[in-house]
Amino acid sequence: MEPNASNAGSVSADQSVLLSRMALNDNKAGMEGLDRDKINKIILETSKGSRFYENELKKEHQVNQRIEKILQQKAKLTEQQIQNAQIEVEKLSAELERGRNLSRVIVHVDMDAFYAAVEMRDCPELKDKPMAVGSMSMLSTSNYYARRYGVRAAMPGFIAKKLCPNLVIVPLNFAKYRAVSEQVREVFADYDPHFLPMSLDEAYLDITDHLEQRQHWPESMRTYPINEGNSEGDKPSTETEAETDTLSPVLFEDSPTASPTFPVPRGKGEVFGTSPEEAVREMRFRIEQKTSLTASAGIAPNMMLAKVCSDKNKPNGQYRIPPERQAVMDFIQDLPVRKVSGIGKVTEKMLAALGIVSCAQLAQQMAMLSLLFSDTSWHHFIQISLGLGSTHIERDSERKSMSTERTFAEMSDAEEQYSLCRDLCQDLAKDLQKEGLKGKTVTLKLKNVKFEVKTKAFTLQCAVCTEEEIFTAAKDLLKAEIDNVSPQPLRLRLMGVRVSSFVSADDKQPQQKSIVGFLKMGSDTSRSTPAPRVLGILQSEVSGVSESSVSALKQQSADTRGPSVVVETSRPFSKWGNESEGAREPQQQTFFQRALTKRLQQQQQQQQQQHQSEQEHHSVSMDEPCSTTEPHTSGFMRPANAESLQTCGESSSKTNTASRANESTHMDTQSSTKTNMEQCFTCPVCFKEIKTTDLTAFNQHLDECLKGSSALNDNRTSTDIDQDLDVHGKYLHIPDPMEQLDQPGSSHSTATTNPSSESSSSSAALKTLSNGMLKKTNGMPTKFEFENNKNASLTPFLKCSKDSKDESHSLPPNEPHVLLKDSGSNALPQNSTHSDEVGIKTVNAEKVSTLTCPVCNQAQDTDDLTLFNHHVDMCLNQEVLLELRESVPPVSLGKARDSEKALSARGKSKRRGSSPNPPSKKSKAISSRHTIDKFFKGNSSQKF
DNA sequence: GGGGGAAGGATTC
DNA sequence: TCACGGAATCCTTCCCCC
Missing domain, CATH: 3.30.70.270 (Reverse transcriptase/Diguanylate cyclase domain)
Structure with a gap:
């Protein structure tokens, strides 16, 4: 029999309430006939008053509440209900009986x-001593001598020492x-x-x-x-x-x-x-x-x-047990339910409260159980009561998760916590890579000094396995928790990181496609193929997610199941920016996607050649997983400049960038990389290389280039623009210990998570680009107006409705939109030759298909998709866009915190004992409309 | 209402 | 003397989206 409140014996009443959790579990060989009362008293006296004890008390009360609830439910059951349930039970029972298989041995x-035996074997002097393997914190097992004192596995060494002062504790090997x-x-x-x-x-x-x-x-x-x-x-x-x-x-x-x-x-x-x-x-x-x-x-x-x-x-x-039904049933009859694997102390206690201790009683009460427990649970119970179990040993079940965790003395310093988090990610990454695993879900486990455990998970769009990738996600989860308790420190005693949702071998192949590939696939009517995505570039800013969150997102594009435009930055926390990014039906594709698809279909031959050519040039093989250290900008990227562009979150690529950023804080991460190497900038507007290292000169060039674009927006109303410029507190920067961690000199420097380095190496080019756009456009706010405009966004193309159905965010009919001028396509709007059209349009009769960048609105005087892709890549490069936030004064800081807190406050604890203000996992982020995708969607919904 | 993600728990060794 | 683990899996519940 297991210890429970009923066998508390001489232990005091307040202690007895805890016995089912704390007391000696003598469900172990070699522990029969012990003086349980005495042992329990020592255990409880040793534990009493500790935080562990208090937490156990709390958990025990929770279990008692569950029992209370279930007893209330039981009291409400009618005879009729039980009779009906009995019929169901008998039906299932008969069915299970028919399937009984006694043929396997x-x-x-x-x-x-085991561990104790190995140690005793190797150290004969231990043989006649009470010994255990483990540490003062925790014992893994004990020998049979020690068990006589009540010392057993899963018992802290210091308590074991109280029970048996002569106990020899051998460290694990x-x-x-x-x-x-x-x-x-x-x-x-x-x-x-x-x-x-x-x-x-x-x-x-x-x-x-x-x-x-x-x-x-x-x-x-x-x-x-x-x-x-x-x-x-x-x-x-x-x-x-x-x-x-x-x-x-x-x-x-x-x-x-x-x-x-x-x-x-x-x-x-x-x-x-x-x-x-x-x-x-x-x-x-x-x-x-x-x-x-x-x-x-x-x-x-x-x-x-x-x-x-x-x-x-x-x-x-x-x-x-012989392979006969009767023998099985005889064996099961008096078997305590606790002996069955899967029935732990909580289930045992709940069943005991219902008067069920043995398997025979379990069988007798099955109708009632079927009404009180979930189907999964009572189906399990009924199998136990019939002595049924698996007759097929599943040998090939795949691992579902991998994790690592560490317990330590109280740690309250955020910097230390981030550092530990990185260490854990490093360990985990090594283990994952050893087994060739990549997973999409990163879970952070935290246990505070009160022994309260909290797990926070985030599912990425691409499977990850490198330290950098995992850390990027884990760090943000940690940051959310730190912010959640701020200004109080997060007082931890354990931290763990887990990666799960492993992708299959096939899925490990990079899914990233060039824009050509993506459009090709996007045009594929196959329902099983997720549609391409162009995700919100500015979402993180809007929702207050740290820069590192954004960088996490950069990693997601390559391994996504569907082709994605690599410039995407989706959200690391769905709760902070929630939009469905799942498969999109062809009819749901953005105008841009459809238009380009159509256009490209007509240029199929050129496309294929182009794609092939790209593949040949790219350092990244499509066979490589997303986390390779190679860049994945694919079709958008020009090989020569590849390493300066961040897309799919490759650690080394990012680290390299970080190093560069740290080395030369005035270099921007996009153009500057090239500058570093070739002493020139690439203009993201005209796409020419400007041979200068002078940023001012380069910015002037950009302004000149951008003048041309302003005309495109001249007919926009200020309201339109205001709508477009919805930034809602973006460009916020929350000071983060990570910034210090990532400072030059830190062994864990990461560009992607380092706002400082990003700031210092901010993209002058794109910053200027954004400024230019803002300045040159009539009615458009300057960047200073910008921050006061809560409905601002960077460009019309970053504007999007929350939902394609949400007309309020759709562009007005005269709004710039992505159009494809193609005489051969009757699907195209008739007004596509209008001067304010953007996207892919006809510029003149000779040049059949000049492409216009959907980001900067600039017509690209080329039909060359590679060049065009490169340009779009440059424009969309999220790292550069990240720099834009730096243009907002730190005054926004408070907003960020408020924003995060507001989001957190919205979250409702689902669980007893969870923190009062956990971040809501499904909170609708303010930012959800800031995706190019949504913009196009909304736009196209008008046009089609 | 179902599917699926997130969070917390129970269980095992 | 202080002091209660680590890894994995499955289940339940809540919640949001479609």
């Missing part, structure tokens, strides 16, 4: 006190355990080559096939010599060299079936029979011979029963 093998485990597994493989290891010390085997073969084996194949713990003892042999009648050292007293249970004649090997029991005994014998360690085993028709059986005669024993 499943074995669960569990090494006895996983390398050693792994090596031994490997030896054990070699034996397993002889019985089931596809055995399923559950941990270093246990495994499931299906020995059905082995038994079949075994029937035909001669005795010699079932005979093993007795060797004292050497590794040769696992070879079948008719020759016995052993002169001993003992097996491995007896590690534990009172072993129910200490080996050998049979007299072993001197001079003879041990001969094993052909039955399942004999085969398993042989397996355990061989393990013992090979490792000097004992194992226990359970033999049953399914995994659930085998698992329970292996515990039945522990240590060094085995138990078999």
Whole structure:
């Protein structure tokens, strides 16, 4: 029986409320007949008053509330409901019964006190001492001597020391355990080559096939010599060299079936029979011979029963349930539910509150349970009550997540926390890369000094595996938490990072397409192909997400399932900027996408050649995963300038940029990179290389270039422009310890997360571009007006409605829009030759198809898609756009905090005990309309 | 209402 | 003396979007 409030004994009443959580769990071999009261008293006295204790108390109350609730529900159940439920239960029961499979012989093998046994084997002086493996913080296991004092796994060492002052605590040595485990597994493989290891010390085997073969084996194949713990003892042999009648050292007293249970004649090997029991005994014998360690085993028709059986005669024993229904039912009858894997202390307590302790009671109350628990839960219960379990050992189940976490003494310094976060990401990245895994979801786990655990997750659009990529996401999650408790420090005792939502091997291929590819795919009517996206460039600013969030997003484009325009910056937190970015049907595509698609369809040949040419030139192979260190600007990028452009979040690319930024703080990250190398800037408007290192001169050039563009916007009304310029508190910069971390000299310098370096290396070119646009356009606010205009956006193209259906954000009919002038397309608007058209349009009769950049409105005097792509890339380059925020004075800082807090405050805690103001995961961000995509969508919805 | 992401919990070793 | 882990999986609930 498990300890619970009812067996509190002499422990005081206030302590008894905690017993089910805190008290000794003697559901372990070697712990029968202990003085539980005395042990519990010591445990509770040692823990009392600690933060851990307080948290346990809180959790216990939560469980009690659940029980309260479920009892109330139970009280409301009518007889009729239960009768109806009973019919359902019987129906399912009959169905399950029909599917009962008793044909397999499943074995669960569990090494006895594995770590402790290994240590005792290697250090004989420990054998007659109470010992445990672990640390003062936590024990992993204990030997049977120590168990008599109540010392067991998952108990803190300091409490164990209170229970048993003579306890010897041996530190963990996983390398050693792994090596031994490997030896054990070699034996397993002889019985089931596809055995399923559950941990270093246990495994499931299906020995059905082995038994079949075994029937035909001669005795010699079932005979093993007795060797004292050497590794040769696992070879079948008719020759016995052993002169001993003992097996491995007896590690534990009172072993129910200490080996050998049979007299072993001197001079003879041990001969094993052909039955399942004999085969398993042989397996355990061989393990013992090979490792000097004992194992226990359970033999049953399914995994659930085998698992329970292996515990039945522990240590060094085995138990078999014959493959007969009655035998199974007899076994199950009196089995405490807690013995079943999957029923923990909470479920046990809840069931106990309903009067259910044994599996027989479970069966009797199934109708009621079906009304009180979820389908998943009661279906599980009914299987247990019937003694059913899996008869097929799933061998190829793939890992679903990978994580790393660390507990430490209180840490309140944000800088330290970020640093630790990076370390964790680094470790995790190494592990992920070792296994060739990439995942889309990054989860940050935090445990504060009050032992309250919080997890924050963010799902990226592309799978990640590098330190930089993971850190970029994790850092933002951490930042959100730090901000959440600000101005109080975040007082942590644990931090962990997890990556999950792994992509399949196929998905690991880069999904990034050049604009040509993307348009090609966008024109594909295949429903299964997610449509291309051009995401909000300024979303992060608008929603108050840190720069690093944006940089995280830069990483997302390459691995997305659908082709995406690589300049996208989606949001790291959906709660901070939520728009559906899923697959888009062709009819949902933006005007821009459709128009270009159409146009490109007609230029298919040219396109293909172009694409091919790009591929040849690009340093990035399409076979490489997104996280490669190569840039992924694809079709937008010109090879020569490739490394200066950030798109898909490659760590080294970013780091390089960071280094450069730090080295030369006056260089902008776009043009400057080139400048660094070639002493010239590339004008993002005319796309010419300006041979100067003088930023002022270059800016003048840009202004000149931009003069031409202003005319395009001249007919815009100020209202239009105001709508377009909706910035809502963007360009905010929240000082962040990361900035310091990323300062030059930091070993973890990252351009993408370093507002300072971005600031100092701000893109003069694009800054000037934006200024130019603002200044040159009649009625458009200057950047100073800009910050006061809450409905401002950078360009008409960054404006978008929240929803394509949202007409209020759609452009008026005379608004500049992306149009494709193509005489061959009847899908195009008739007014497409109008002078204010932007996008792809006809400039003159000779030049059939001059392209106009949808970002800067500048007609590009070229039909060359590569050049055009390059130009758009330049315009959209998000890192450069990031610089734009720097034009807003720090006065906005408060806004940022408010904005974030407001978002947080909107979030409603779903869980008991969660922090009062957690950031809402689904909060609608103010910024959701700032996507080019939405703009086009809204625009196109008008036009079509 | 269903799907899916996010957050918290339960469980196991 | 102080002091309660780490990794993984599955489930439930909440919430938002379609």
